[in-house]
Amino acid sequence: METKKSRELQLERNSNLYFAIGLAAILALIYLALEWKTYYPSYDEFAQLEITDELIEEVPITIQKLPPPPPPKIQTPPVIEIVPDEEDIVETVIESNEPDQDTEIADVSDIEVIDDDIPDEVPWVSIEDVPVFPGCENADDKRVCFQEMVQKHVRKNFRYPKLAQEMELHGRVNVIFTIQKDGSIGNVRMxxxxxxxEREAERIISKLPQMTPGKQRGTPVKVPFAIPITFKLQ
Incomplete structure (x- = not known):
């Protein structure tokens, strides 16, 4: 004979309802916890300025006497002088400086000649007669020929230092040298x-040949020239 259980005493009867109520209560508590806001009291409520009576000082009232104004300047009236009548003025005759048949001709040796103000060094872009590289004497454009021959000289004498290759040194060396008045190379800067x-670039420039110097108004002058030498590892 099987025992009969009453449905009112079964715990599983309202389990879904209890679960829903508990879940709703937990969600409500979480929502209230997230939305709860608290406010800290302002510092203005605690910070107050107090001035004691001992620090308050009454400034005494003083009366300052101003200096009296300076006396007004009395302008004396101008003195009128009576100038006597001028005597008869003798007019001077201004002689002409134009040469005529009576003018004496000066000797050529007595005439001073002013030397031309030619600078000792003239930039490459403004030199009248550029320095001539050997082999460019008959070139139509000696300026372009000079630049091409210098670049050809650099490529011909270029040697990448082994130590620089081992150290993986590379980059551009800017070189400036000056063609002197006698056509030699000097004042090399790198x-x-x-x-x-820099030493390799100096060695290349030191091997440049003797050149015809540049001239300004027919006078030899120093002419600086700049060229970059690029060292690039393969």
Whole structure:
């Protein structure tokens, strides 16, 4: 004979209802916790300025006497002088400086000649007669021929230093040298990423041949020239 259980005493009867009520209550508590806001009291409520009576000082009233104004300047009336009548003025005759048949001709040796103000050094872009590189004497454009021959000289004498290759040194060396009045190369200046590359650039420029110097108004002058030498690892 099976035992009969009453449905009112079964715990599983309203389990879904209890679960829904508990879940709703938990969600409501979470929502209230997230939306809860608190406010801190303002610092203005605690910060107050108090001035004691001892620090308050009454400034005494003083009366300052101003200096009296300076006396007004009395302008004296101008003195009128009576000038006597001028005497008869003798007019001077201004002689002409134009040469005529009676003018004496000066000797050529007595005439002073002013020397032309020619600078000692003239930039490459403004030199009248550029320096002539050997082999460019008959070129139509000696300026372009000079630049091409210098570049050809650099490519011919270029040697990448082994130590610089091992150190993986590379970059551009800017070289400025001056063609002197006698056609020689001097005043070589360099600026590059390392001394090894600068020394190699100096060695290349030192092998430049003797040139015909540049001239300004027919006078030999110094002419600076700049060229970059690039060291690039393969």
């Amino acid at each position: 600026r590059g990423p390392h001394q090894l590359l």
